[in-house]
Amino acid sequence: MNKITIENQKNKMVSAWKKDTKNLWLFSGLWLFFISFIAFFINLGSIGLMDKTEPMFVEAARQMVINGDWVTPYWNGETRFDKPPLTYWLVGLSFKLFGLNEWGARIPSALAAIAVVVLGFYTLKIFGFSRVNETNKTPTKLWFSAWIGAGIIALNPFWIAWGRTGVSDMFLSSGIALACLSFFLGYGYSETSSKSYYGLPVGQWWYIAYWVFMALGVLAKGPVALVLPGLTVIAFLLYVGRFIEVVKETPWLLGISSFLLISVPWFILVTLEHGQEYISTFFGLHNVQRFTSVVSRHPGAWYYYLPVIMVGLLPWSIYLPLAIAKLKVWQRRKWIDSPRRNHLGIFCLAWFLVVLIFFSVSVTKLAGYVLPLMPAAAIIVALFWSEQVEIKSEKEDSSGIWNLLFLLTGIANVGILIGLGVASFFAYQLIGEDAMMPQFKELLQGSNSAIKGGIIWSSAAFSCLLFLFFRNYRRWIWVANLLGFLAFFSWVGLPVAQIVDNQRQLPLRELSSIVKTEREPEERLAFLGFMRPTLVFYTQQVVDSVTEADIDNGPALDYFQQQDSSDTVLIISEQKYLNKLGLDKSDYSLIQQEGVYKLIRVSKQIVVERYKNK
Secondary structure, three states, rough: OOHHHHHHHHHHHHHHHHOHHHHHHHHHHHHHHHHHHHHHHHOOOOOOOOOOOHHHHHHHHHHHHHHOOOOEOOOOOOOOOOOHHHHHHHHHHHHHOOOOOOOHHHHHHHHHHHHHHHHHHHHHHOOOOOOOOOOOHHHHHHHHHHHHHHHHHHHHHHHHHHHHHOOOOOHHHHHHHHHHHHHHHHHHHHHHHHOOOOOOOOOOOHHHHHHHHHHHHHHHHHHHHHHHHHHHHOOOOOOOOOOHHHHHHHHHHHHHHHHHHHHHHHHHHHHHOOHHHHHHHHHHHHHHHHOOOOOOOOOOEEEHHHHHHHHHHHOHHHHHHHHHHHOOOOOOHHHHHHHHHHHHOOOOOOHHHHHHHHHHHHHHHHHHHHHHHHHHHHHHHHHHHHHHHHHHOOOOOOHHHHHHHHHHHHHHHHHHHHHHHHHHOHHHHOOOOOHHHOOOOHHHHHHHHHHHHHHHHHHHHHHHHHHHOOHHHHHHHHHHHHHHHHHHHHHHHHHHHHHHHHHOOOOHHHHHHHHHHHHOOOOEEEEEEOOHHHHHHHOOOOOHHHHHHHHOOHHHHHHHOOOOOEEEEEEEEEEHHHHOOOOHHHHEEEEEEOEEEEHHHHHHHHHHHHHHHO
C-alpha cells in the first residue's frame, strides 16, 4: 500500500469521524469529564479545612443542619451576617447527603465550577466564532473552540483553587458567569433560532435563565451579582448598538419575577427576625463599606488586579493581551454591522472589563474578587487559539505585525515556563523558614516534588520552543501549556498541598479531637494568638479568641477575670503567646502538643497573677 493510499484512507477516516456528531459528542463528554475530574474531584476531601475563611462557612452550614434554623446563620455562638445563605444551604444539604466531612463541604463548589465549564463549552460550541465578520464555520472548528475553551476555564489556578474550597466566592463567580453566558445564548438564539419550548422561543428561556442565575449569585454574596452582569450587558449592548432591540425582545416580567421570587424571600425573613442588626452588618459593613473604605486591612493600588489576573490565569494569561488586541475593539462599525453570532468575543471583553474596573475602583481589594472575570478571559483566549488553528489549517497568512506579536508572546511564554522550571528546581533554597511548618522543607525535598515540577515545566518550555521554531506548528503551543499544567497540578500541586496540610492544619485537627474528651463541663476553651476557625468546626464547640493585641493591651486580663462556674480554662496556643502571659511550664498542665501548638489546662487565677506581675 503506497503513501498516497494510506493518506487517502486516513483522510476518509478523519472525515467520517468529523461528520458523525455522536463521536464528537462522545469525545466532548469524555473531555469534560476528564478535565473536571482532574481539576475538581481528585483528592477533594483529602486535606482538612483551611484557615481562616473556609471553616467559618462550613461551620455555619453545620449549625444550620444541627439546629434546623435555615434562616439565621451562626458561627461560634454568634450570628454571621457576612454573606447571604446560599453557601450555607448548599453545604448543609451536602452534609445531609454525604455526611459531615471535607468532601461534603467542598462538593457544592466543585459542581458550581463544573457548571461554568459545561455552559462555557456549550456557548462556544454554538457561538465560538473568532472573527468579527465570520459568516460560516465548519462544525469541527466550533467543536475545537468549545474543547479548548472548556479546558482553559477549568485548568487555571484560580478556578481550581476556589472550586475546591467551601466558601461563597465560587457560588458568586459561577452565578455571574452562568448569568452572562445565559444572556449571550439568549442574545444569539434570538437571532438564529426559531425553536420554541412550552410556548416560549429558546432565546427567551435563556434570557430568563440570566435572571435566575443572577438571583442565585445575590443569594451567594449579595447585590454585586446583579450589578456586574447588569453593567456587562448594558456596556456590551451600547457598544454593538443593540440596546433598544434587546430591551424590546427581553421577557422582563418573567425574568424579574423569577429574580424576585428566588432572591428576595430570605432577605425579608432575616430582616424581620434581626432587623437593624442584619441591615447594618450586611449592607453597611460588607457591601458599602468594603467598596468605599479599607476593611480588614486589605488595601491595594489601582493596578492591584493586573498581576493577580496574570498569575491566576497561568499559563494562559500570557496570551490574554494579544487575544484582546485581536478583537480590534476600535473597529466598532464592523462589530455593529456583524451578526450577533459573531459577538461572543466582544461580549466577554465587556464582561472582563466591567469586573476588573469595578473592583479596581473598590477601596478594599482581595485577590478573589476578580474570580468572576476568569471565565470571560478564558473564552477570549480560547477564541484566539481557535483562530490560530483555523488560519494555519487553511494556510492563510495574517499580517506581519500580528505574526511578530504572536512570536514575541510565544517567546514570553517560553520564558515564563523556564522561570517556573528554575523556581521549582531551586524551591528548597527559595522557601524560607516557617514556624507553622517546621518540617516542610525536609518533607518537600524528600517527596522530590520540586524536581518533578522542574522537569515538567522545563519539558513544557522545550516543547513550546520547538513549536515556535517550526512556524507551521506554532498553533499547537497551547498543547504544551495544557499538558504542562495538567502534569504539574496532578503530580506536584496535589502532593505538596497534602504536605502543607499535614504540617499546618493537621496538628489543630488532632488537638481538636483531644479537646472533645478532655474538656470538663462548663470549662472555657480559648485560643491565644491569631484565631484558627478550624478549631470551631473540628471541636464542634465554642472557642474563645484572645488575640496578641488583647494580651498586649489588656483585654486578655478581663477575659481571665470573668466569673463563671469553672476555675480553669483549656488553652490552645503557641509557646510565644504563653510567654506573653507570663506563664511558666510549672503553672499549667500540658495535655498534648502537636506541632507548634500546645493544649494546656490552667487556673484562671494563676493566669491573672502571672499577667499582673510580668
